[in-house]
Amino acid sequence: TGRLVCHRDGYGFVIPEQPLPQVRGDIFIGTRGMGSAMHGDRVVVGTLRVDPSGRAEGRIQRVMERAQATVVGEFHAGPFGNYVIPFDNRIPHRILIPPEKETGPGKPRGAKRAAPESRELEGSVVNVEIIRFPSATQSATGRIVEVLGKGDEFGVDVEIIIRKHHLPHQFPPDVLWEASVIPEIIPLEEIGKRRDFRDLPIVTIDGETAKDFDDAVTVLLLPNGHFQLQVHIADVSFYVQPETALDREARLRGTSVYFPDRAIPMLPPELSNGICSLNPKEDRLVLSVLLEIDRHGAILHSEFCEGVIRSAERMTYTAVNAVLENDPAMLERYGPLAPHFERMRDLALILNQKRRRLGAIDFDLPEPVIEFDELGSMVAIRRSERNIAHRLIEEFMLAANEAVARHLEQLGVASVYRIHEKPDPLKVMEFEEIAATFGYSLGLGPLPVKRFAIGRRGTPPARQQTVEWPTAELDISPRHYQKLTDQIAGKPEERILSYLMLRSLKQACYREENVGHFALAMPSYTHFTSPIRRYPDLIVHRILRAVLTSVSQEARPETVQDAAPARRHRQAGGKKTILPRRRQSSLPDPISEIEIDAITLESSEAERRAAEAERELLEWKKGRFMRERLGEEFDALITSVGKTGFFVELIEFFVEGIVPIETLADQRYVYQEQQRQWVGERTRRRFRIGDRLRVRLDRIGEPGGKMSFSVTG
Structure with a gap:
């Protein structure tokens, strides 16, 4: 049993839900083996053959479970029947649209001609x-449930992506009603139960366009010379109670989704922008993490309240950075807070050095940002900026998340962990092969591999393909x-190798069982600091509250440093003793392991779905932005090389596209897979990862804005 991922050419792969003996990776499904399954379906695979x-x-x-109850696409009125071509090229099926009276289980009559209203929908x-x-x-047969407009109309691209990825985007009436009756004023009785931090210089630091403020911070200097980091997180769990309509909808969404010109919040605006948001000069309920940290970055004491x-x-971020750079205007405006920002900077640098x-990895890869004018038209694509203010918040949130994870793990209660497993050996081997062409290595030494000859039955040995597996x-x-990121810092190949290193790593996800976080080099980590926009954080809040x-607080450690992580081994009488998967706790589990396991699976899937939707819409926006630049030439960088050509990224616009190999007409080129390069037979000209070159934009595909280039120099 597993999830089917289809390819536009008709074949697909099933990702098994459980590891299968003697099987490496996913299960290939040929076109003839698909049956009635579609992309995303949960399926049962039979007649398995393993080489x-x-x-x-x-x-x-x-098919166990259908993923596609609805499909978004472009309508066409044909002479022998109407049909819809899905925008998702992983669904290579036309959806027939018979007349309304024929939308039942019977066969549509193909001889019917398009009605006048059908012709009006052409291209919609x-x-x-x-x-x-x-x-x-x-x-496949279907019926139209929504007409979204023409593909080039303003805002339709967002509507397409929302439906293509099946993103919940409209709050049901019961959810809106529950949000509307939440008081906008905090009861005095509740304030009296809590620790009062209202007199401290606590601030939120976010981007210019942010509307929901999850976190607020301050750093105090203690009499002993140590720092006290205070991280205050919106107490969403006070307002969103279990088994309510608000909670069910938040769990369904899993996360907020952020598009360049629009957001789909996890919670209604009455909460996300209102009573939960840590707006300035307004009283707000929080869950607080207080950490005493010495000048070496060691956390000596932790407190949660x-x-x-x-x-x-x-x-x-811009204003804080300006204050720290002694900008006169910003110092005049925020002068009283300047010493606090300087103290934050000092602590953030200490935490980063720790x-x-x-061994924590920091690729620091820039991301594209699309700028719009007041009418909503795209005017530029630029690289995101990261300054010291971003680093402040990043380090403080990492420290708070780790402290909460270690605290809950020490107590032995079931919780949600953000885990990142060690990279797959095959991915590491592939990266090492590419890095070697630049003269770099991760320093692992010779990798143990075995060679296999594979091919269809009856294929002569000379024609079989040889593959290597760790x-x-x-x-x-x-x-x-x-160490490798340090070696390539500031070098021309830094960006491409950092990107390839990132691709060699596994995706982080949520899990009830803690296995640590590889990239952060942390044995325990969770997500606690963004409960307005991430459901796992809300669950961690409920558990902590x-x-x-x-x-009973008997299991609570005096300090985090003294707390032995419950799922790691410890020394006992000179021998290693393996602790149980989760230590026995004097506290009952606030949420059962079974429930947390289900939540982590759902939340990981929701995160992937949101990331795919955000990434795809960004590519659509880039394609639309580049339409006016068809035929123009740009400086570019080769980011990957394959059998059909190579991909380039425009240095100016952060835009990627393919150079098909057939566009290289000056001579015949040969693909060398081991070196991942194309080589000209006559001049030996090479095209390989990391090369810079001049390209012309030849074509922008519709829909989706996939771009094709040709080499000009």
């Missing part, structure tokens, strides 16, 4: 409910990556 290298091939036996973007799924002999704050100022000593687990740590309000 010596561990690669598996099978057929879809049956529609959302279609699937009535009959495709089979080996029949096409329910609190109330009144943010002194709504700061931006993380680096432990034969053992790698002794790899984040320090290997950190339950612990704080519990009568």
Whole structure:
């Protein structure tokens, strides 16, 4: 059983829910083995065949759960029937749209000509409910449930992406009603129960366009010369109670989704921008993390409590950075806060140095930002900026998240962890091959590999493909990556190798069982600091609040440094003793392990869905922005090389596209897979990862804005 991921050419792969013996990776499904399954379906695979290298091939036996109740696409009125072409090219099926009276299970009559209203819909973007799924002999059939407009109309691209990725985007009436009746004023009785931080110089620091403020911070200097870091996080769990409509909708969404010109919040605006948001000069309920930190970054004491704050100022990254750079205008405006920002900077640098000593990886890759004018039109694509103010918040949030994770783990209660597993040996091997072409290595030494000859049955040995697979687990740590990032810092190849290193790592996810966070070099980590926009954070808040309000606090450690992580081994009588998966606790689990396990799976899937939607819409926006630049030439960098050509990124616009190999007409080129390069037979000209060149924008595909270039120099 597993999830089917389809390719636009009709074949696909099933990602098994549980590891299969002797199988490496996913299960290949050929076009003829798909049956009625569609992209994203949960399926059962039969007739499994595994070759010596561990690669598996099978057929879809049956569909357990459909992923595509609706499909968004472009409507066409054909002479023998109407149909919709899905925008998702992983659904290579036309959806037939019969006349309304024929949308039942019977066969549509293909001889019907398009009605006048059908011709008016020609080229429109529609959302279609699937009535009959495709089979080996029949096409899928559906009925139109929404007409979204024409593809080039303002805002339709966002509507397409929302429906393509099945993002919940409209709050049901019961959710809106629950949000509307939440009082805008905090009860005095509740304030009296909490620790009062309202007189402290606490501030929020966010981007210029932010509307929901999850976190507020301050750093105090203690009499012993140590720092006290205070991280105050909006107490969403006070307002969003379990088993309410608000909670069910937040769990369904899993996360807020951020598009360049629009956001889909996890919570209604009455909460996300209102009573939960740590707005300046307003009393707000928080869960607080107080950490005593020495001048070496060691956390000597931790405290967690329910609190109330009144943010002194709504700061931006730009403004804080300007204050720290002694900008006269900013100093005049925020002068009283300047010493606090300087103290924050000092502590952030100490915490960063400590993380680096432990081996944490920091790629610091820039991200694209699209700028709009007052009418909503795109005017520029630029690289995001990161200054010292971003570093302040990043370091403080990392410290708070780690402290909460270690505290809950020490108490032994079931919780949500943000885990990042060690990289897959095959991915590391592939990266090492590319890095070697630049003269770099992770420093792992020779990798143990085994060669396999694979091919279809009856293929002569001379025509079989030879593949290499690692034969053992790698002794790899984040320090290997950190050392290489230090070596390439400031070099021309820094960006491309950093990007490739990132791709060699696994995706972080949520899990009930803690296995540590590889990239952060932390044995325990969670997400606690963004409960307005992430459901796992809200769950961690509920668990922490339950612990704080519990009568029994016997298991609570005096200091974080003294707390032995519960799922690691310890020394006992000179021998290693493996602790149980989770230590026995005097506290009951606020949320059961089974429930947390389900939540982590759902939240990880929601995070992936949101990331894919954000990434895809960004590419659509880039394509639309570049339309007016068709035929123009740009400086570019080769980011990857494959059998059909190579991908380039425009240095000026942060835009990527393909150079098809057939556009290289000056001579015949040969693909050298091992070196991942194309080489000209006559002049030996090479195109390989990291090369800079001049390209012309030749074509922008619709929909989705996929761009094609040709080499001009």
